[in-house]
Amino acid sequence: MFFPQQKPCNMSSIMADSSSSLVAVALFLSLFFCANATAKFDQLFQPYWAPDHFSFDGDAVNMKLDNFSGAGFSSKSKYMFGKVNIQIKLVEGDSAGTVTAFYMSSDGPKHHEFDFEFLGNTTGEPYVVQTNVYVNGVGNREQRLNLWFDPTKDFHTYSILWNQRQVVFLVDETPIRVHTNLEHKGIPFPKDQAMGVYSSIWNADDWATQGGRVKTDWTHAPFVASYRAFEIDGCECPVTTADSDNAKRCANSGGWWDQPVLSELNVHQSHQLIWVRANHMIYDYCSDTGRFPSVPAECEHHRH
Numbered sequence: 510m511f512f513p514q515q516k517p518c519n520m521s522s523i524m525a526d527s528s529s530s531l532v533a534v535a536l537f538l539s540l541f542f543c544a545n546a547t548a549k550f551d552q553l554f555q556p557y558w559a560p561d562h563f564s565f566d567g568d569a570v571n572m573k574l575d576n577f578s579g580a581g582f583s584s585k586s587k588y589m590f591g592k593v594n595i596q597i598k599l600v601e602g603d604s605a606g607t608v609t610a611f612y613m614s615s616d617g618p619k620h621h622e623f624d625f626e627f628l629g630n631t632t633g634e635p636y637v638v639q640t641n642v643y644v645n646g647v648g649n650r651e652q653r654l655n656l657w658f659d660p661t662k663d664f665h666t667y668s669i670l671w672n673q674r675q676v677v678f679l680v681d682e683t684p685i686r687v688h689t690n691l692e693h694k695g696i697p698f699p700k701d702q703a704m705g706v707y708s709s710i711w712n713a714d715d716w717a718t719q720g721g722r723v724k725t726d727w728t729h730a731p732f733v734a735s736y737r738a739f740e741i742d743g744c745e746c747p748v749t750t751a752d753s754d755n756a757k758r759c760a761n762s763g764g765w766w767d768q769p770v771l772s773e774l775n776v777h778q779s780h781q782l783i784w785v786r787a788n789h790m791i792y793d794y795c796s797d798t799g800r801f802p803s804v805p806a807e808c809e810h811h812r813h
């Protein structure tokens with residue numbers, strides 16, 4: 510079942526109830542509002558950790574970390590395949606020791622997970638974006654990069670595109686990572702478990718900033734991350750339905766994310782990814798021979 514989150518403005522009811530002179534006005538207004546209508550936080554998400562650490566400011570949802578608690582929200586539904594976009598403005602000023610995460614995850618010991626983790630830093634020093642992919646409960650696939658902008662100054666769009674061929678991590682629509690389906694090489698690919706969408710902010714000063722050397726300075730709390738423009742366009746999976754049934758249905762849902770053109774990056778996106786990797790990547794598990802003396806199987810096949 511499709512799940513277009515930009516919820517339909519009901520044109521037909523507007524038309525039916527309106528005199529013709531009002532129709533034009535109503536149409537104009539509905540176009541205006543529909544075009545701007547990103548699904549509201551409440552429709553898609555709910556706080557799952559520390560609801561009292563949330564504040565709502567117009568379009569934006571703020572989550573704060575202080576020395577009492579972090580905070581987190583999760584999607585109300587689970588999904589298999591599709592695309593999630595969230596605009597995030599990260600903690601301004603001193604964010605050392607803090608981690609803000611945006612991720613998709615299934616449940617259970619053999620869960621799959623696609624992670625963006627934003628590692629804070631001292632004032633003026635760059636945030637690091639760490640991505641990771643868990644398949645069947647195993648992660649250890651970290652990549653790290655610096656961004657080409659200051660993510661604390663403005664909102665930027667962070668996205669996960671997931672279909673049967675690939676998982677793509679995007680920043681302002683620029684791909685920063687691709688996890689390709691290599692099942693034909695005997696490498697498992699996550700496509701059998703429904704995933705929720707999550708975000709959280711917490712204290713991780715034991716490892717996050719400069720390897721854990723820089724600790725959270727609580728005199729600078731609260732640390733606030735802001736979110737807006739929530740969009741989930743995917744195959745929705747009722748929690749009451751078995752994963753295997755959802756998998757069958759979502760594999761044949763005919764969603765736009767399964768178009769052949771989305772089975773791999775296009776030429777422009779491939780160039781963007783090469784640029785990101787050449788200029789902004791600071792760590793790739795695939796080249797960490799100290800940690801992985803034999804190169805992880807999927808790395809040998811990754812062209813990137």
Ligand SMILES: *[C@@H]1O[C@H](CO)[C@@H](O)[C@H](O)[C@H]1NC(C)=O
Nearest residue numbers: 628630634635637717718719
């Ligand atoms: C923080 O800044 C330092 C110095 O610029 C940099 O080496 C480091 O990668 C940055 N990020 C983190 C998360 O430590």
